[in-house]
Every structure is written in structure tokens, then in C-alpha cells.
Amino acid sequence: xxxxxxxxxxxxxxxxxxxxxxxxxxxxxxxxxxxxxxxxxxxxxxxxxxxxxxxxxxxxxxxxxxxxxxxxxxxxxxxxxxxxxxxxxxxxxxxxxxxxxxxxxxxxxxxxxxxxxxxxxxxxxxxxxxxxxxxxxxxxxxxxxxxxxxxxxxxxxxxxxxxxxxxxxxxxxxxxxxxxxxxxxxxxxxxxxxxxxxxxxxxxxxxxxxxxxxxxxxxxxxxxxxxxxxxxxxxxxxxxxxxxxxxxxxxxxxxx
Amino acid sequence: xxxxxxxxxxxxxxxxxxxxxxxxxxxxxxxxxxxxxxxxxxxxxxxxxxxxxxxxxxxxxxxxxxxxxxxxxxxxxxxxxxxxxxxxxxxxxxxxxxxxxxxxxxxxxxxxxxxxxxxxxxxxxxxxxxxxxxxxxxxxxxxxxxxxxxxxxxxxxxxxxxxxxxxxxxxxxxxxxxxxxxxxxxxxxxxxxxxxxxxxxxxxxxxxxxxxxxxxxxxxxxxxxxxxxxxxxxxxxxxxxxxxxxxxxxxxxxxxxxxxxxxxxxxxxxxxxxxxxxxxxxxxxxxxxxxxxxxxxx
Numbered sequence: 001x002x003x004x005x006x007x008x009x010x011x012x013x014x015x016x017x018x019x020x021x022x023x024x025x026x027x028x029x030x031x032x033x034x035x036x037x038x039x040x041x042x043x044x045x046x047x048x049x050x051x052x053x054x055x056x057x058x059x060x061x062x063x064x065x066x067x068x069x070x071x072x073x074x075x076x077x078x079x080x081x082x083x084x085x086x087x088x089x090x091x092x093x094x095x096x097x098x099x100x101x102x103x104x105x106x107x108x109x110x111x112x113x114x115x116x117x118x119x120x121x122x123x124x125x126x127x128x129x130x131x132x133x134x135x136x137x138x139x140x141x142x143x144x145x146x147x148x149x150x151x152x153x154x155x156x157x158x159x160x161x162x163x164x165x166x167x168x169x170x171x172x173x174x175x176x177x178x179x180x181x182x183x184x185x186x187x188x189x190x191x192x193x194x195x196x197x198x199x200x201x202x203x204x205x206x207x208x209x210x211x212x213x214x215x216x217x218x219x220x221x222x223x224x225x226x227x228x229x230x231x232x233x234x235x236x237x238x239x240x241x242x243x244x245x246x247x248x249x250x251x252x253x254x255x256x
Numbered sequence: 257x258x259x260x261x262x263x264x265x266x267x268x269x270x271x272x273x274x275x276x277x278x279x280x281x282x283x284x285x286x287x288x289x290x291x292x293x294x295x296x297x298x299x300x301x302x303x304x305x306x307x308x309x310x311x312x313x314x315x316x317x318x319x320x321x322x323x324x325x326x327x328x329x330x331x332x333x334x335x336x337x338x339x340x341x342x343x344x345x346x347x348x349x350x351x352x353x354x355x356x357x358x359x360x361x362x363x364x365x366x367x368x369x370x371x372x373x374x375x376x377x378x379x380x381x382x383x384x385x386x387x388x389x390x391x392x393x394x395x396x397x398x399x400x401x402x403x404x405x406x407x408x409x410x411x412x413x414x415x416x417x418x419x420x421x422x423x424x425x426x427x428x429x430x431x432x433x434x435x436x437x438x439x440x441x442x443x444x445x446x447x448x449x450x451x452x453x454x455x456x457x458x459x460x461x462x463x464x465x466x467x468x469x470x471x472x473x474x475x476x477x478x479x480x481x482x483x484x485x486x487x488x489x490x491x492x493x494x495x496x497x498x499x500x501x502x503x504x505x506x507x508x509x510x511x512x513x514x515x516x517x518x519x520x521x522x523x524x525x526x527x528x529x530x531x532x533x534x535x536x537x538x539x540x541x542x543x544x545x546x547x548x549x550x551x552x553x554x
């Protein structure tokens with residue numbers, strides 16, 4: 001636990017240092033102003049969305065398939081550009097950002113997927129070290145950081161295991177370790193419990209909550225009604241490309 | 257770039273090669289075949305050029321004079337020949353020298369029957385050329401000079417030598433160009449498959465914040481390594497074969513021995529080795545960089 005606090009306190013310090021880049025509100029880390037995204041065919045995936053998330057918040061984004069959740073995640077990763085509106089994440093203007101600046105921007109984000117997306121031919125240690133190699137951290141630092149973050153997610157003893165030798169919950173922990181090892185300011189989790197049983201789902205959510213308590217802003221896109229209702233966090237509900245509800249301590253709103 | 261990143265990139269490039277080993281082997285084999293032919297034609301061309309150069313040095317045009325020509329006129333003709341740029345050297349052979357040479361060559365022991373020099377009109381200039389292709393122009397010029405009775409060309413025709421040299425060069429360039437295109441195409445295919453195999457990994461890399469350079473460089477390294485391996489194999493084979501082939505030619509076609517002038521193996525490979533490696537790396541680089549640009553818009 002001491003290690004978790006240490007790593008996440010460093011995140012907080014980094015976040016504070018970045019404050020100078022933030023152009024919108026003082027503590028606002030994610031800002032969407034009147035954002036729309038239309039694809040070539042069909043109805044717009046997002047339609048005039050406004051969303052403001054402060055540093056250190058824990059936010060659930062819920063909604064049925066086709067509600068625009070995935071499009072929002074892609075916009076926040078700068079995988080997509082909005083058709084209209086403005087998006088600012090950690091002070092980066094994601095509409096006007098230069099292509100060569102995108103990697104630097106993404107290094108401040110941690111991302112966790114439903115299907116874990118681990119490299120199957122590499123062991124747990126290598127999967128996490130991979131994230132550090134990409135951002136060109138020295139081998140010496142990698143050897144120090146990776147065991148520490150694996151201890152944080154409770155996988156210190158399984159660093160040699162290949163993904164196929166791990167349970168779904170353990171694989172998701174590796175993915176979280178990989179997302180955290182570069183000390184991001186924001187953690188985006190896209191259906192992180194989608195492939196897990198209830199017990200593992202709870203453990204993963206507790207881990208995300210712990211990460212959030214130590215300063216990292218956490219955004220979780222989920223379908224898991226039980227967890228959303230139980231955790232009593234901010235809940236943003238989407239339907240057909242618009243935000244239909246945004247509650248400080250909300251629950252999962254049933255579809256009519 | 258950190259040293260550890262450089263090693264990581266090279267390691268990933270090597271892993272790529274082993275992951276698609278059959279395509280990598282096909283690319284290496286094609287580059288190998290391409291550079292083997294290049295090396296072979298290069299060796300043929302440089303040796304042929306050496307032969308032509310040696311032959312040129314021995315080729316002469318002989319100029320005979322009109323009967324009763326004065327010594328002054330011979331000297332004037334000599335001065336005109338000296339002015340020609342294609343002439344590297346000339347030698348005056350007097351009638352007496354010509355007779356002495358003839359006697360030595362053909363009449364050994366039977367020359368006593370001649371009381372006078374029968375080759376009294378055989379004084380001549382032996383002209384050596386610096387450029388064999390200019391022989392016809394020089395002959396035409398000399399035939400128009402006053403006081404010249406006859407101009408004799410050497411036995412090896414200049415046109416044949418330059419013609420064959422040019423033909424070999426054109427055929428070589430044509431075949432090599434086709435093979436280069438095939439090599440680049442195959443490397444491009446290998447890299448495309450490598451990208452498809454690693455698509456998941458590339459996506460994760462992009463999400464984590466890898467730069468374009470970091471994502472692309474293992475594939476470029478892969479192409480360049482294929483190029484280097486593809487270059488070293490044929491150069492090595494040619495190096496071993498070179499002397500054996502020359503020995504074989506001399507042994508089997510001894511008639512050619514006087515005609516052909518072979519270069520030593522180190523002279524040929526001093527140039528061929530670095531040129532082949534550079535070409536291999538170049539083909540690998542071109543094939544991979546164009547493909548990663550096309551398929552990896554990261």
C-alpha cells in the first residue's frame with residue numbers, strides 16, 4: 001500500500017506541474033464543449049455534448065450500445081476528431097493538436113480495455129515493461145518501476161507468467177499495471193469488467209477506486225449496473241449521442 | 257534515442273524477421289539473387305573493361321607512305337598524328353627496321369638470298385590509341401593526309417570490343433533493374449505481413465504514446481537487416497567462386513588466355529563488397545520505408 005501511495009502521489013505532483021497547460025477552469029482536466037461527431041452514414045454518434053471533469057474525479061459513463069460512449073473514449077484518446085465543438089484534455093486542445101504532439105499527449109493517459117489487449121507472446125513483466133520502453137524509460141528505471149507497480153496490483157509473484165496462464169481478473173490487473181506504470185494523470189477504462197465474473201469485477205473496481213483515491217482521475221465506461229449503483233460515484237448517462245443525465249452520486253438509469 | 261531503445265528496436269526488427277521467416281527468407285533469397293547477378297555482371301564488366309584496356313594498349317594503326325616521300329613530309333605527318341587526341345603514342349619504323357623484324361620473324365636462316373632490302377617502301381608509323389572507339393575516325397583522317405599510301409588497322413576490330421562492352425552493360429542494367437523492383441516488392445510484402453501480425457501490438461503502442469518513429473523503426477530495421485543478409489550471402493559466394501571460375505576459364509579455354517586480362521579478386525571485391533552492402537541496405541530501406549508509410553499512418 002505504501003508503494004501505491006508513493007506512485008500515485010507522484011502522479012499528483014505531475015498533475016500539479018501540468019496545471020500551466022490547462023486553459024479552461026482551474027481544476028478541470030477534461031472539457032467537452034458542444035462536441036458532435038458524425039460518421040459518413042447514420043445518425044451522429046455524439047450530438048452537442050458538454051462535459052466537464054475535474055482533476056481527481058471518479059466518473060462512470062453509462063449507456064446502451066450505440067449511445068456514443070465508445071466514440072467519446074476515442075475522441076478523448078484523440079483517435080477521432082470531432083465534427084464540431086472543442087475538446088480539451090489536460091490543457092491539450094485535441095481539435096488543433098499537431099500530429100507529432102499526439103504521442104506526448106497520450107503518455108499522460110492510461111487506458112484499460114475490456115479484452116485486456118495484452119501481448120500474448122510476452123510475460124507479465126514484459127507486458128508492463130513494454131509501456132515503459134515505448135516512452136523510452138531506461139532499463140534501470142524499468143527494473144525499479146515494473147516490480148513496484150506489479151506489487152500494487154497484487155501480481156508481484158506472477159511476473160513470469162504468460163497471459164494465457166492467468167485468470168481474466170489477473171489479466172485485467174496486468175492491463176491496469178501497464179496503464180499505470182507511466183504514471184498517467186487520467187485513467188480511461190473501457191468496459192474493464194465486461195469479461196470478468198462478479199468477484200473479479202469487484203476487485204478490479206476496488207483497485208480503480210484505490211488508484212483514484214490517490215489522485216488519478218478515473219473515467220470508467222461500463223454496462224455493469226450493480227457496480228455503478230453500489231459505488232455511488234458521479235454517473236454520466238448517454239443515450240443516442242447526448243448526455244441525458246449527469247449526477248454527482250448517481251446510479252444506473254434504466255432505459256424506458 | 258537511448259542506447260537501450262536502439263537495442264530494443266534492433267531486437268524487434270530481428271524478432272519480425274523470425275516471425276515471418278518464410279517471407280523473410282523469400283526476400284533474402286530475392287535480394288541475394290539480385291545482388292549475385294549484380295556481382296556477376298560487375299565482375300564480368302570490370303574484367304571485360306580491363307581486357308579492352310589491355311587490348312587498346314596493344315592495338316595499333318600502321319601508316320605507310322607514298323613512294324619517294326621526303327623525310328620532311330614524314331616528319332610533318334608525324335606532327336599531324338601527335339595533334340590527334342586519341343593517340344597515346346607513336347613510333348617510327350624505318351624500312352631497315354621493318355626488314356630486320358621481318359627477317360627475324362619469318363626468314364630465320366634464309367635471309368642470305370636477299371642482297372637488298374625488299375621492303376624499301378615499308379617505312380611506317382605505328383600508332384597506339386588511348387581510346388579504341390576512335391580508331392575509325394583516325395583511320396579516315398589519316399587516309400586523307402597527303403603522302404599517306406595506306407593505313408592498316410589492327411586485327412581486333414575496335415567496334416567489336418566497344419560494342420560487346422556496351423551490350424554487356426545494357427543487359428546487366430536491364431536484368432538488375434528488374435530484380436531490384438522484384439526485391440523491393442517482396443520486402444514490401446514481408447513488411448506488410450509483419451505489420452498485419454503485429455497490428456494489436458501497434459495499436460497498444462499508439463495508445464500508450466509511442467512516436468511514429470518508434471513504431472516504424474523496427475520494420476525499417478527489419479527491411480535493412482534483410483538487405484544486409486541478402487547482400488552478404490551472394491558476395492561471399494562470389495568471392496569464393498571468383499578465382500575458381502577464372503582458373504576454370506583459363507584451363508578449359510586456353511585460347512582465351514592471351515585475349516582476356518583478369519583482375520585480381522581483391523581489386524574486384526574491394527569495390528563490389530561495399531557497393532553490394534550499400535545496395536542491399538538501400539533496397540531494404542526503400543522497400544520497408546515506403547510500406548510503413550503506406551500501412552502505418554500512426
